[in-house]
Each structure stands twice: as structure tokens, then as C-alpha cells.
Amino acid sequence: MDPVVSVAGLRKSYGDRERLHGISFEVHAGEILGFLGTNGAGKTTTIEILEGYRPYNGGTVSVLGVDPAHATRSWRQRIGLVLQECELDPVYTVRETVTLFARYFRRPTDVAATLEAVGLSAKADDRVGQLSGGQKRRLDVAVGLVGDPEILFLDEPTTGLDPLARREMWTMIEGLRAAGKTIFLTTHYMDEAQHLADRIIILRAGEIAAAGTADELSATLGYRATVSFDAFADLDVDQLGAALGRALRVSESAVHFASPSVQADVAALLDWARDHDVQLANFQVIQPSLDDVFVHLAGDEARGAGEVDR
Amino acid sequence: MSDVSLALAQTRYALRGFLRDPSALIFTAFFPILLLLLFNAIFTGVTDFNGTHVRAPAYYTASIIAYEIMLVSFSSLLVRVTTNRERGLLKRFRGTPMPSWVYLFSEIARTLVVVAATVAVLVAVGALFYHVTLSARLLAGLVVYLVVGVFCFSALALALTRLCRTADAASAIGPLAATILAFLSGVFIPVAVMPAWMLDLGKVFPLEHLARGLQAAFLLPGSTGITGVDLAVMLAWGAAALIGAVELFGWEPLGAGAGRAHR
Numbered sequence: 119m120d121p122v123v124s125v126a127g128l129r130k131s132y133g134d135r136e137r138l139h140g141i142s143f144e145v146h147a148g149e150i151l152g153f154l155g156t157n158g159a160g161k162t163t164t165i166e167i168l169e170g171y172r173p174y175n176g177g178t179v180s181v182l183g184v185d186p187a188h189a190t191r192s193w194r195q196r197i198g199l200v201l202q203e204c205e206l207d208p209v210y211t212v213r214e215t216v217t218l219f220a221r222y223f224r225r226p227t228d229v230a231a232t233l234e235a236v237g238l239s240a241k242a243d244d245r246v247g248q249l250s251g252g253q254k255r256r257l258d259v260a261v262g263l264v265g266d267p268e269i270l271f272l273d274e275p276t277t278g279l280d281p282l283a284r285r286e287m288w289t290m291i292e293g294l295r296a297a298g299k300t301i302f303l304t305t306h307y308m309d310e311a312q313h314l315a316d317r318i319i320i321l322r323a324g325e326i327a328a329a330g331t332a333d334e335l336s337a338t339l340g341y342r343a344t345v346s347f348d349a350f351a352d353l354d355v356d357q358l359g360a361a362l363g364r365a366l367r368v369s370e371s372a373v374h375f376a377s378p379s380v381q382a383d384v385a386a387l388l389d390w391a392r393d394h395d396v397q398l399a400n401f402q403v404i405q406p407s408l409d410d411v412f413v414h415l416a417g418d419e420a421r422g423a424g425e426v427d428r
Numbered sequence: 429m430s431d432v433s434l435a436l437a438q439t440r441y442a443l444r445g446f447l448r449d450p451s452a453l454i455f456t457a458f459f460p461i462l463l464l465l466l467f468n469a470i471f472t473g474v475t476d477f478n479g480t481h482v483r484a485p486a487y488y489t490a491s492i493i494a495y496e497i498m499l500v501s502f503s504s505l506l507v508r509v510t511t512n513r514e515r516g517l518l519k520r521f522r523g524t525p526m527p528s529w530v531y532l533f534s535e536i537a538r539t540l541v542v543v544a545a546t547v548a549v550l551v552a553v554g555a556l557f558y559h560v561t562l563s564a565r566l567l568a569g570l571v572v573y574l575v576v577g578v579f580c581f582s583a584l585a586l587a588l589t590r591l592c593r594t595a596d597a598a599s600a601i602g603p604l605a606a607t608i609l610a611f612l613s614g615v616f617i618p619v620a621v622m623p624a625w626m627l628d629l630g631k632v633f634p635l636e637h638l639a640r641g642l643q644a645a646f647l648l649p650g651s652t653g654i655t656g657v658d659l660a661v662m663l664a665w666g667a668a669a670l671i672g673a674v675e676l677f678g679w680e681p682l683g684a685g686a687g688r689a690h691r
Contacts, residue, residue, distance in 0.1 A: 169523060171680070194525040201523070204516030209448040210441075218441055221434055222524040265524070 121146050122182060122269050122300050123168060129176035130163055137163050139324045140177060145269070150291070150301040152315025154308060154412065160324040161304040162202065165273050168302065169199055182268055195224055198267030200258045202274050208247025212238055215246055216260050223265035235297075236260045236290055252283025256290060269300045276310060288313055308412040320412065328411070335411055345383060346374040348399040362386050372400070431527060438526075438534035443541060456504050457546050460496040464488060464550060467616070468558060476620035482647040484618070489554030490646035491615040493547050494639035497574060498609065500543045501581035503602030509535060509589050510598035514681050522679040532677075536582045543578055560646060569645030569652035576659060577638045580666035584634075587672035593682040609635040614643075634665045 123145035130138040138160050145151045155161045166172045168181055170189030179186055184193045206215050216233060220226035233239045236256040241249065249257065255275060262270055275291070276284040291314050294301060305311055311318045312332045320328040320335070328335055349371050359366040362383065364375040377383040380403055391398050446452055467488045474481045512518050521531055551570070554560035585602075592598040610616050612630035619627060619640075630636040637658035645653025 171519070171523070191525045191527065194523065199520070199523040201516060201520060204520045206520075207445060207512070207515075207517060209445050214441070214444075218438075219524065221437055222526040224525075261520070 119147060120183065123151075123302065124180045125164075125168075125177065127177035128164070128167065128174060128179060130160075130167060130172070130174045136175075137324050138174075141321070141324070141326050142177075143319055143326065143329065145300060145302055147300050148298050149316040150295055150299075150303055150314055152311030152318040153302065153304045153321060154306065154311045154318055155304075155321035156306055158323075159321040161306075161321055162273060164321070165271055165302065165304050169197070169201075169271055170194070195265065196268045198262040198265055198270040200262040200270065200272045200275060202277070204258070206246050206254070206257065206261070208245060211243050211245055212249070212257055212260075213242040215257065216264050219261045220264045225266055226264050227266045229264065232260050232264050235263065235293060237286065250283070252279050252286055255279060255283070255287060259287075259290065263294075269302060270294070272301055272303045274304055274306070276305070276307065284310075308409045342376045342378050343380045344374050344404045345377045345380070345387065345402075346372050346404065347387075347401040349373050350396055350399070358390065361390050377403070431530060434526065435530045435533045435537075438530055439537040439541075442534050442538035446538065446542060452504065452508075456496075456500045456542060457549075460492050460499065460546065460550060461553065463495070464492045464553060464558075467492070471618070475618040477618075477643060477647050480648075483559045485558030486554065486560050486646055487618060487643060489550065489558050489560050490642040491639055493550050493570075494573075494577070494613075494635060494642050495606065495610050495615050496546055496550060497543055497577040497638060498581050498606050498635050499603075500546065501539050501578045502585045503606045504542075505535060505539055505582055506585040506588055506592065506602040507595065507598045509586065510592050511595040513589065513679065514595045516681060518679040519681070528679075532586065535586075536578070539582055540575075540578050543574060547574060554646075561649075563650070565650060565652045566645050569654050570642065572652070572654055572659075573638055573641050573645070576662050576666070577634075580634050580638075580662040580669070583666045583669035583673055586677060587669040589673075590676035590678060590682075606635075609633055612636065613639045615639050631661075634662045637661045 121144040123143075125144070126142045127140045128138055128142070129136060129140050141160075141164070143151075153161055153164065163172065167174050167179060168186055170181075170186035170193075173187050182193065182196050184190070186193075210218070212233065213229060216229050220229055220232075230239070230242075233242050236259050238253060238256055238260060241253060246254070246257065259270075259272070259275065262272070272291070276287050279287065288310070291301070291303075295314070303311070303315060315332075317331055318329065318335060319326055349368060353373070355366050355368055355373070358373075359375075362375070363386075364377070364383065366373055366375045368374075375383075384403065387398075390396075468485045471484045471488065473484055475484050475487055476482070477487060509518075518531070522528070547570070551560065551562070555562050560566075588601070589598070592601055609630070612626055612633065613636035614622050614627060614630065615635065627636070641653045641655065641658040643653070644651055644655075
């Protein structure tokens with residue numbers, strides 16, 4: 119089956135500054151692709167090219183077999199958009215708003231069912247202006263879904279929402295995944311991508327820094343568990359390091375080392391402690407999180423930011 | 429749903445929004461009636477028009493109708509479209525299968541309905557209290573000027589949305605332009621007491637021709653008030669503005685903060 123979205127060598131410049139340096143990726147039917155990056159990485163530029171809002175300077179782009187630079191009405195029948203920073207008219211009710219957008223599509227979904235799917239049935243007759251931030255964002259999703267699109271573009275759906283509203287949005291998106299929707303999701307929250315996306319692409323300064331499932335990203339980027347414990351009296355770091363075959367670091371009063379094979383390293387450490395009659399205080403094994411991966415990559419970007427005006 | 433019924437549905441939706449927006453109702457429906465009452469409380473008696481003595485209240489009824497057509501079709505439409513663009517609503521519409529013309533049609537149709545309704549009230553007030561004598565010729569002239577006026581000023585508003593980068597700018601320029609043109613065009617002050625140079629300057633702009641045409645229809649017995657020159661000037665402005673609107677109209681926010689959409 120052909121991919122829903124296929125991008126190869128995509129380049130985009132604003133003026134004489136290139137913002138996307140030839141990125142390539144695909145989105146397959148029924149998956150949620152998480153497109154992750156900090157502000158300025160090029161997420162919105164990419165999604166707006168895919169949505170047909172922006173021309174691009176190089177490479178090939180295909181969404182549902184059509185180049186979005188030549189968007190047609192029949193192509194727009196098949197895609198759903200949830201844009202950033204787009205308000206809806208506050209004087210209309212939730213139901214009126216979704217009904218209006220449903221009229222634009224040849225085969226819209228049932229308005230009541232769409233409101234149910236985004237959890238706004240109880241608010242159907244409230245004015246848009248009276249909704250909370252999270253409810254407005256879910257109404258945005260309803261407007262994006264009502265045409266029954268083959269792919270839904272979700273541009274930073276939870277930015278600016280409080281933690282509870284974020285959780286509600288996640289639950290709603292999980293419902294869409296269960297219904298088999300193909301979704302292109304941009305976010306700058308790693309936990310969001312990890313929670314919702316089948317695959318993750320990390321964009322950094324207009325290039326793809328990493329791509330894969332959450333587990334693959336943790337593994338291929340060489341992130342390892344850290345074993346740590348408090349320094350104790352008479353500690354000889356070099357001797358212990360040699361005994362374990364690991365490079366130990368001491369910061370403040372704690373000792374750490376990176377452990378590629380946690381079970382063997384912990385067993386060796388505990389054996390050594392028993393043999394030397396040492397009590398290990400604050401002994402812990404810290405698993406790397408994808409946040410660490412992201413902060414590491416974003417940190418590279420932040421360091422690079424000094425060189426160019428961003 | 430066919431495109432035509434879609435356009436009508438979009439127009440109904442726009443009109444429903446108008447009725448729910450208190451500031452639009454006050455600005456476009458009550459404000460002109462208030463102006464008419466005020467001017468007629470200040471200026472009473474007769475004034476000169478085309479060399480004949482006419483009643484000032486009838487003069488002001490025609491003038492305020494011309495002003496109202498510009499206020500709704502130009503000032504109010506300019507602010508409305510610019511606000512909806514700034515909100516991102518136009519960008520959102522652009523991302524749906526709705527044809528662009530459906531949106532533009534609905535805005536102009538909404539304007540035409542609002543103008544027709546508010547002008548009907550002004551005509552009724554004029555007929556009841558201000559010595560306006562209704563006739564078939566007067567009504568024919570009124571309908572022609574109303575339609576041509578709405579076309580001309582709506583096209584100007586849509587073209588000017590490109591120059592107004594923000595809704596704030598539109599809120600300043602829209603009413604300001606209407607007020608200045610109203611003074612230049614003998615709307616607020618009778619032509620009999622206006623300096624000639626100011627009237628000559630006013631003739632360059634469409635409001636002068638709309639006001640003069642309506643005044644003739646309302647004040648000269650047995651006249652439709654329609655002249656080729658008045659219609660030609662308004663149609664020329666409208667046609668030029670329409671070309672500008674087609675070339676320049678933008679769907680995405682332009683103003684402060686819009687750059688964030690480019691990240």
C-alpha cells in the first residue's frame with residue numbers, strides 16, 4: 119500500500135535562509151506519526167507545506183498521491199486540518215460551528231457523533247466564546263474531523279493547555295487511533311509523542327535528527343541506564359571502577375556510572391559491596407527517558423542557536 | 429450540497445452572526461438613526477439643492493442613507509474581514525473544500541441584506557417624520573444606488589484589507605475614511621454652505637456621487653436621481669477595486685504575531 123504522505127529531500131527557504139535542509143519521511147495508513155521539535159525547528163513549516171499552505175523550494179512531496187503545492191478542491195475533501203492559532207467565531211454555538219464546516223464536505227460525518235468523539239456533546243449549544251482553552255482546542259479537532267478525512271494534520275494540539283486538558287486531549291487522540299485514523303502530529307513535548315505516536319521523528323534546525331519508535335530511539339541513540347549511590351568513607355573510585363570495569367564519576371557526594379548491561383553491573387556492584395562490607399546509601403538505577411534524548415538533541419540545537427539569528 | 433446552496437447557507441450563517449453581535453448592531457443599525465435624529469434636531473427649515481429650496485430633514489434623510497451604505501459596505505466589512513483574517517478563520521476556510529468565491533459572496537450578500545434592512549428603516553423614518561414623499565421613481569433610484577453603492581464600497585473594502593495589516597488598523601481606517609468623505613461629500617453639511625473647492629475634491633470619491641444621486645432622488649419631485657456620471661464614477665471605483673481585491677486578497681494573518689505561523 120502506498121504511503122499516505124511521502125516526502126523526499128524537502129527544502130524550504132524564507133528569503134535567503136534555508137529552513138528545511140532536505141528532509142525525507144513517510145506516513146503510513148493507520149499510524150500516528152509524531153513530528154517533534156523545539157520552536158524554530160521547522161515543524162510548522164513542514165506541516166503547512168503538507169497542508170498546501172506553503173510552496174517549497176526543492177524535493178518532492180506527495181499527500182494522498184497529490185502534490186500539495188497544487189492543492190485541488192477534491193484533494194481538500196480528503197484531508198483534515200487542525201491549525202495552530204486559529205480562532206473560531208465566538209458568537210456561534212459549538213453545534214453551529216461544526217455544522218457549518220460539515221457543509222463544505224461531500225461526505226461529512228454526523229455532527230452529533232463528531233461532538234461525541236471529541237467530548238463536547240454536553241457543550242453543543244454553548245457559544246464558542248464561552249469554552250475553555252481545552253474545549254476550544256477539541257472543537258478545532260471536531261472541525262478537522264467532520265469531513266471524515268483520510269489524514270488528519272494536528273499542529274501542536276496541546277500547546278498552552280493545562281495538564282488536565284492535555285490529558286483529555288490525549289484520551290481523545292487515543293480514541294482516534296483506535297478508530298484507525300492516520301494522523302500527522304506535531305508537538306514539542308516528548309512525553310506527548312511517546313504517549314501518542316507509533317513512530318517519532320525528531321526535527322532539529324531543519325534536519326531530521328532521529329527517527330523511529332520510542333524504543334528504537336532510546337536504543338539507537340545509545341542511551342544507557344545510570345547506576346548511582348552515595349559516596350562512602352574510604353571510597354577509592356579508581357579501585358572500584360577497575361573492579362566493575364566501568365568509568366565512575368563522582369559529583370557532589372554521589373557516584374554514578376553508565377551501565378550498558380544493568381543486571382550484570384548491579385550484581386557485580388552488590389557482590390563487591392558485600393565482600394568489602396559496605397552499605398550503599400541511595401542506591402538507584404535510573405532508566406533513560408525519551409525526554410533525555412530530546413533534551414540532548416534540543417540542547418545541541420540551543421548551542422547551535424548562538425551562531426545564527428533564530 | 430451544491431455550491432449555490434452552500435453560498436446561501438454561508439450567507440445565512442453570516443447574517444445570524446450579525447444579529448448576535450451587539451457592537452455591529454449598534455454601529456450599523458442604531459448609529460445612523462441617531463445621526464439622522466441629531467442632524468434634524470440641529471438643522472431645521474430649508475436649504476438649497478440644485479437651485480431649489482428643499483426641506484433640510486428630507487436632505488438629511490437621503491444623506492444619512494448614503495452614509496449608511498458606506499458605513500456598512502466599507503467600514504464595517506473592512507473591519508469584519510480583517511478581524512476574521514487575523515483570527516485565522518479565513519486561513520481555516522481556505523483549508524477546506526469551500527470555494528473562495530462562496531466566502532466572498534456570503535460577505536457581500538450579508539452586507540447587501542444588512543444595508544437593505546437598515547436603509548428601509550431610515551426611509552420609513554424619513555417618510556413618517558421628515559417630509560420624504562415616497563414614489564415609484566424615488567424607490568427605483570434608491571434601489572439602483574443602493575446596489576451600485578454596496579458593490580463599489582464592498583469591493584473597496586476587500587481591496588483595502590491588504591493595506592490594513594491588523595484588525596486594529598482597519599478599525600481606525602474604516603470609520604475615519606467614512607467620516608472624512610462624509611464631510612467632503614456634503615453628507616453632514618449641506619452642499620449650499622460647503623466651500624466649492626471641498627465639493628470639487630469630494631467629486632473624486634464615490635460617496636459624493638452616491639449622496640448627490642440619492643439627494644436628487646429624494647428631493648427633486650418626479651426624479652429617479654440617476655445620472656450617468658454618478659453611476660459611472662461609482663462603477664469605475666468599484667471595478668478598479670474589484671481587480672485590486674482579486675489580485676491582493678489574502679487569507680492568512682498579516683499583522684503582529686503572524687510571523688509565528690512561519691516557524
